[in-house]
Amino acid sequence: MQQILLTLTFINIIVWIYLLIFRGNFWLPSQQILSKSETQIEKNQHLPSVYVIIPARNEADLLPVTLKSLLTQNYPGFFKIILVDDQSTDNTPNIAKTIAQQAKNFAKLEVISAPDLPTGWTGKLWAISTGINHAKKQTSPPDYFLFTDADIEHNPNNISQLVLKAEQENLALVSLMVKLQCQSFVEKLMIPAFVFFFQKLYPFKWVNNPQKSTAAAAGGCILIRQQVLDEIGGIQVIKNALIDDCALAKTVQQKSTNKKMWLGLTSETKSRRAYPDLANIWKMITRTAFTQLNYSPLLLVGTVISMILVYLIPPLGIICGIIFSQWQIIFIALLATLLMYSAYLPTVRFYQCSPIYTFSLPAVAFLYTLMTIDSAWQHCQGRGGNWKGRVY
Numbered sequence: 246m247q248q249i250l251l252t253l254t255f256i257n258i259i260v261w262i263y264l265l266i267f268r269g270n271f272w273l274p275s276q277q278i279l280s281k282s283e284t285q286i287e288k289n290q291h292l293p294s295v296y297v298i299i300p301a302r303n304e305a306d307l308l309p310v311t312l313k314s315l316l317t318q319n320y321p322g323f324f325k326i327i328l329v330d331d332q333s334t335d336n337t338p339n340i341a342k343t344i345a346q347q348a349k350n351f352a353k354l355e356v357i358s359a360p361d362l363p364t365g366w367t368g369k370l371w372a373i374s375t376g377i378n379h380a381k382k383q384t385s386p387p388d389y390f391l392f393t394d395a396d397i398e399h400n401p402n403n404i405s406q407l408v409l410k411a412e413q414e415n416l417a418l419v420s421l422m423v424k425l426q427c428q429s430f431v432e433k434l435m436i437p438a439f440v441f442f443f444q445k446l447y448p449f450k451w452v453n454n455p456q457k458s459t460a461a462a463a464g465g466c467i468l469i470r471q472q473v474l475d476e477i478g479g480i481q482v483i484k485n486a487l488i489d490d491c492a493l494a495k496t497v498q499q500k501s502t503n504k505k506m507w508l509g510l511t512s513e514t515k516s517r518r519a520y521p522d523l524a525n526i527w528k529m530i531t532r533t534a535f536t537q538l539n540y541s542p543l544l545l546v547g548t549v550i551s552m553i554l555v556y557l558i559p560p561l562g563i564i565c566g567i568i569f570s571q572w573q574i575i576f577i578a579l580l581a582t583l584l585m586y587s588a589y590l591p592t593v594r595f596y597q598c599s600p601i602y603t604f605s606l607p608a609v610a611f612l613y614t615l616m617t618i619d620s621a622w623q624h625c626q627g628r629g630g631n632w633k634g635r636v637y
Contacts, residue, residue: 247569253554254577255561260555261326261584269448269459272441272588274595276449276509278421279358279406284413292322293388293408295468296380300359300372302331304395305340309516311398312341316348326354329372329397355379366484368635372478373475374552390474397423399466400513407468410507411478417473417497418506420462420490422449424515424596425541429510432519433598435526438609440510441592446537447491452508460498461508461575464490486635487630510595526617532632545621549614553605556610559585 264349265272296614297315301308315326330338338356345354359372367375373392389408393399400406403421411419415533422443447461467490474480477500486492498504520526538544562578565571586603593603623629630637 247565247571247574250565251252251571251574251577253558254536254574254581257562258555258577258581258584261581261588265588268445269316269450271444271448271450271620273591274510276453278410278509278511278513282410282637286626292320294322294385295320295324295404295408296376296387297324297326297390297391297393297404298373298380299328299374299393299395300331300369300371300376301328301333301337301341301395302368303333303337304333305335305337307396308337308340309344309519309557311352311395312344313348314397314399314401315393316345316350316353317401318399318404319401320408321338323406324353324391324404325380325383327376328354328356328377330356330358330377331368331372332359333353345533361476362635367487367489367630367637368633370480370484370486374484377474377480386518387471390469391465392469394465394516394518396516396518398467398515398517400511403466403511403514404558405456411470414505414507416505416507417470417501417503418462418494419468420469420494420506420508421466421511421514421634422463422508424510424512426516426519426624427596427598429519429521431521431523433596433602435523435609435612436520437524437589437596437598437602438613439530439593440495440596441589441606442613444592447508449508449510452494452506455505458498460491460494460506462490462494463508466514467493469497473497474502476501485637488531500542506525512595523612527619528631530616531620531623532630534617535624535629536620538617538619538621540624542621545617547615550621552610552617556585556607560607595627 316470323425330340342355345351359375362368362371379492407419425436427433451457451459452461477496482496483489483492493507497506538548559578559582566575566578589606590600590603593600628636
């Protein structure tokens with residue numbers, strides 16, 4: 246037993262050394278969009294046109310903040326917002342129109358309704374497709390589409406930042422992992438870990454390197470060239486994808502002649518979707534966790550074993566080492582624990598949480614493992630992908 250534990254702790258420290266040195270510096274929040282002070286767009290220069298597509302289903306409570314943030318953008322070029330009401334029951338379309346009138350920018354907004362959801366589509370992508378088709382019927386098709394969720398509050402220069410990034414670096418796609426809400430105790434406990442795990446799975450530095458095969462995006466904020474979207478076959482090529490952001494990025498990488506994309510963090514554009522308790526976060530994760538594993542039982546088993554090996558072995562090694570008075574195990578486990586916490590600390594700080602939350606990572610990783618298992622169980626029960634009253 247002691248020899249097995251010694252072997253596991255040794256393997257664990259090798260894994261953490263690899264993650265820290267060879268995994269694209271995923272643990273550092275280094276890939277960030279330009280700050281607003283660095284955004285320089287001349288008002289008299291020719292600027293690309295942008296159509297903002299917002300799929301909205303029962304978002305009346307958040308729109309007074311989020312929609313207003315788009316209506317008041319400082320982008321000097323042409324942009325228009327198409328809010329696609331996805332069969333809401335909470336007066337979302339009328340609320341949206343009222344907000345535009347109050348902002349004295351009614352001409353910037355069009356509110357349309359998505360037709361009945363056809364078989365084989367997810368609701369969000371069908372709403373986005375409806376918005377795209379409407380935009381293309383206008384006098385001049387846009388240069389860019391900005392796909393954004395209805396819960397995102399954009400900083401006043403966000404469109405300018407995104408367009409400037411895409412134009413200067415000739416990018417097919419620019420995406421932001423917006424800053425998720427992190428105010429309640431549960432959010433401080435779980436949200437930084439969610440971002441940490443996402444970055445470990447898709448190191449942003451690798452995504453931003455066209456020589457790498459890693460492709461990813463964050464669905465809350467994606468700017469894509471209209472020409473690229475047409476080239477890959479339109480949004481319908483991923484019409485049934487539950488993890489639509491990464492599916493879109495992967496399709497761009499595989500089918501577009503311009504494969505350059507950029508994914509980064511921002512502290513200025515934020516999600517206003519609250520997760521006040523563990524049940525809400527649990528629901529968010531279980532909706533797509535098993536999808537991320539391609540519905541593979543083997544990958545599920547491998548993921549569970551990996552999560553235990555990477556995050557639970559260090560504290561278990563310390564505890565068992567003390568029980569069995571095995572100082573070699575204690576030393577290796579302590580060193581592995583130090584590496585693990587050092588990797589997590591920058592994300593905790595980025596979310597302006599107390600460093601004390603760093604020490605919660607093993608317990609949080611255990612909870613995320615349980616969520617992944619539950620996601621697989623819900624899929625087997627025919628309840629997978631449940632979101633806003635729809636099961637996919």
